[in-house]
Amino acid sequence: xxxxxxxxxxxxxxxxxxxxxxxxxxxxxxxxxxxxxxxxxxxxxxxxxxxxxxxxxxxxxxxxxxxxxxxxxxxxxxxxxxxxxxxxxxxxxxxxxxxxxxxxxxxxxxxxxxxxxxxxxxxxxxxxxxxxxxxxxxxxxxxxxxxxxxxxxxxxxxxxxxxxxxxxxxxxxxxxxxxxxxxxxxxxxxxxxxxxxxxxxxxxxxxxxxxxxxxxxxxxxxxxxxxxxxxxxxxxxxxxxxxxxxxxxxxxxxxxxxxxxxxxxxxxxxxxxxxxxxxxxxxxxxxxxxxxxxxxxxxxxxxxxxxxxxxxxxxxxxxxxxxxxxxxxxxxxxxxxxxxxxxxxxxxxxxxxxxxxxxxxxxxxxxxxxxxxxxxxxxxxxxxxxxxxxxxxxxxxxxxxxxxxxxxxxxxxxxxxxxxxxxxxxxxxxxxxxxxxxxxxxxxxxxxxxxxxxxxxxxxxxxxxxxxxxxxxxxxxxxxxxxxxxxxxxxxxxxxxxxxxxxxxxxxxxxxxxxxxxxxxxxxxxxxxxxxxxxxxxxxxxxxxxxxxxxxxxxxxxxxxxxxxxxxxxxxxxxxxxxxxxxxxxxxxxxxxxxx
Numbered sequence: 244x245x246x247x248x249x250x251x252x253x254x255x256x257x258x259x260x261x262x263x264x265x266x267x268x269x270x271x272x273x274x275x276x277x278x279x280x281x282x283x284x285x286x287x288x289x290x291x292x293x294x295x296x297x298x299x300x301x302x303x304x305x306x307x308x309x310x311x312x313x314x315x316x317x318x319x320x321x322x323x324x325x326x327x328x329x330x331x332x333x334x335x336x337x338x339x340x341x342x343x344x345x346x347x348x349x350x351x352x353x354x355x356x357x358x359x360x361x362x363x364x365x366x367x368x369x370x371x372x373x374x375x376x377x378x379x380x381x382x383x384x385x386x387x388x389x390x391x392x393x394x395x396x397x398x399x400x401x402x403x404x405x406x407x408x409x410x411x412x413x414x415x416x417x418x419x420x421x422x423x424x425x426x427x428x429x430x431x432x433x434x435x436x437x438x439x440x441x442x443x444x445x446x447x448x449x450x451x452x453x454x455x456x457x458x459x460x461x462x463x464x465x466x467x468x469x470x471x472x473x474x475x476x477x478x479x480x481x482x483x484x485x486x487x488x489x490x491x492x493x494x495x496x497x498x499x500x501x502x503x504x505x506x507x508x509x510x511x512x513x514x515x516x517x518x519x520x521x522x523x524x525x526x527x528x529x530x531x532x533x534x535x536x537x538x539x540x541x542x543x544x545x546x547x548x549x550x551x552x553x554x555x556x557x558x559x560x561x562x563x564x565x566x567x568x569x570x571x572x573x574x575x576x577x578x579x580x581x582x583x584x585x586x587x588x589x590x591x592x593x594x595x596x597x598x599x600x601x602x603x604x605x606x607x608x609x610x611x612x613x614x615x616x617x618x619x620x621x622x623x624x625x626x627x628x629x630x631x632x633x634x635x636x637x638x639x640x641x642x643x644x645x646x647x648x649x650x651x652x653x654x655x656x657x658x659x660x661x662x663x664x665x666x667x668x669x670x671x672x673x674x675x676x677x678x679x680x681x682x683x684x685x686x687x688x689x690x691x692x693x694x695x696x697x698x699x700x701x702x703x704x705x706x707x708x709x710x711x712x713x714x715x716x717x718x719x720x721x722x723x724x725x726x727x728x729x730x731x732x733x734x735x736x737x738x739x740x741x742x743x744x745x746x747x748x749x750x751x752x753x754x755x756x757x758x759x760x761x762x763x764x765x766x767x768x769x770x771x772x773x774x775x776x777x778x779x780x781x782x783x784x785x786x787x788x789x790x791x792x793x794x795x796x797x798x799x800x801x802x803x804x805x806x807x808x809x810x811x812x813x814x815x816x817x818x819x820x821x822x823x824x825x826x827x828x829x830x831x832x833x834x835x836x837x838x839x
Contacts, residue, residue, distance in 0.1 A: 363415050
């Protein structure tokens with residue numbers, strides 16, 4: 244069933260989508276991630292929902308053959324998609340072997356079996372599409388025989404001739420069987436608590452997996468380029484499994500297999516089993532989706548616009564993204580009136596170089612400020628319009644699609660004929676406000692529950708919530724102040740972080756509350772870290788999400804006070820919101836054009 248056709252913004256996991264759906268909906272962003280499609284090992288980092296899985300799934304051969312309209316052999320590489328999240332590699336039973344020599348051997352054996360199965364299954368699936376000739380089938384049989392020989396050398400003994408595989412599908416079944424026996428052994432050891440002899444085959448990277456990749460990549464119907472083993476959600480590997488994977492990365496095997504490793508910014512270590520380290524660019528290339536999307540270009544808004552255009556087109560909706568998500572016209576008209584006031588007053592009170600600068604910087608903040616009035620009813624500001632939704636999604640496409648999907652469902656309830664041609668601004672606002680409140684409250688509750696087994700992590704979660712509360716409150720105070728720069732979503736460091744504060748910031752990045760970049764220091768003598776608050780927080784704290792033009796330098800002492808004493812910290816800075824505490828550099832997240 245085409246779920247996307249029912250609700251054009253439905254969010255599905257890429258694993259559950261057909262190749263044609265992936266190709267229809269994917270928007271090419273490889274110009275930003277050219278290393279991912281190049282020969283060589285590569286890491287791709289990004290928060291959950293930022294589009295990494297969709298990109299890797301698009302690189303699988305079934306999608307590539309449709310997209311490029313070529314045969315399997317004509318592809319530049321053979322992509323094997325392997326997600327760690329829903330596999331037995333995450334079994335807690337592995338912990339029973341912790342710090343034992345067998346841990347490394349069995350962990351590598353399980354990983355080798357898992358990735359071998361994924362690779363052979365992917366080739367078998369691609370072959371079924373391409374239809375092999377008789378000669379190619381014979382070649383597969385010979386390759387199976389070679390793999391079988393190595394398997395027997397590793398300790399596997401067939402119970403009968405019938406158990407020996409002759410096709411790729413047979414090999415998949417055999418590897419599945421070996422994998423299940425390994426997992427069963429681990430569970431038995433875990434249940435009895437006793438050391439037990441292991442008598443089955445043991446596979447490693449160099450003695451089994453690498454030769455297997457070499458054999459498979461040399462099949463005459465395979466692409467001339469290497470096999471790309473695309474490992475998604477690698478953060479879910481244990482520390483020991485991560486070290487094993489890093490050891491594979493250090494092997495320089497890129498002639499016939501390249502590892503493409505996607506993480507959610509929580510990769511456990513870059514150490515190898517031998518306590519060596521892998522590093523970029525010596526061992527691998529590296530891309531961070533957040534840093535690319537927060538670069539001063541129109542990349543992210545244009546990417547989202549193309550995604551929305553494709554989804555609307557697939558649903559036979561002719562409206563443009565801007566027409567489908569219209570702004571609140573009355574609100575925008577009032578903001579435009581304020582912009583005209585600012586331009587008219589510029590010769591006498593202007594702060595920018597041009598009248599347009601003042602209109603761009605202050606019109607929307609001034610509108611929000613006036614709404615507050617004496618009764619402080621600023622919440623009547625309406626978050627609506629394609630541009631605001633894009634900004635609020637903060638570089639995470641899933642944020643945009645989930646909000647849009649909820650808006651579509653709500654709008655459809657109010658449609659007389661069940662058709663939706665646009666989303667009412669009131670519905671847009673209600674959904675965005677609800678999503679923002681949920682991100683600030685329910686998501687933090689969920690995070691605290693997930694971390695209950697570790698009291699230290701529960702403490703870090705509360706401290707992160709305290710920090711976000713202080714930052715949101717601080718930026719809201721600045722927005723409605725008379726400061727020269729009012730639209731602030733970021734802060735830079737003026738000194739070194741202590742370990743506790745650093746851990747809280749790290750947790751914020753891992754869970755999408757903060758983004759990390761770098762800027763020049765106040766002294767101009769180097770670079771320092773810049774942290775950007777997710778603009779998902781804009782509706783919750785009543786902030787202007789349409790760009791930020793400045794950042795504030797803060798000290799470690801301020802951050803420590805914020806995470807430990809949020810109420811006191813906010814109270815102490817309430818009367819100190821002035822231009823002196825705000826950096827003067829101009830920096831826009833999505834390269835906003837100055838309004839005219």
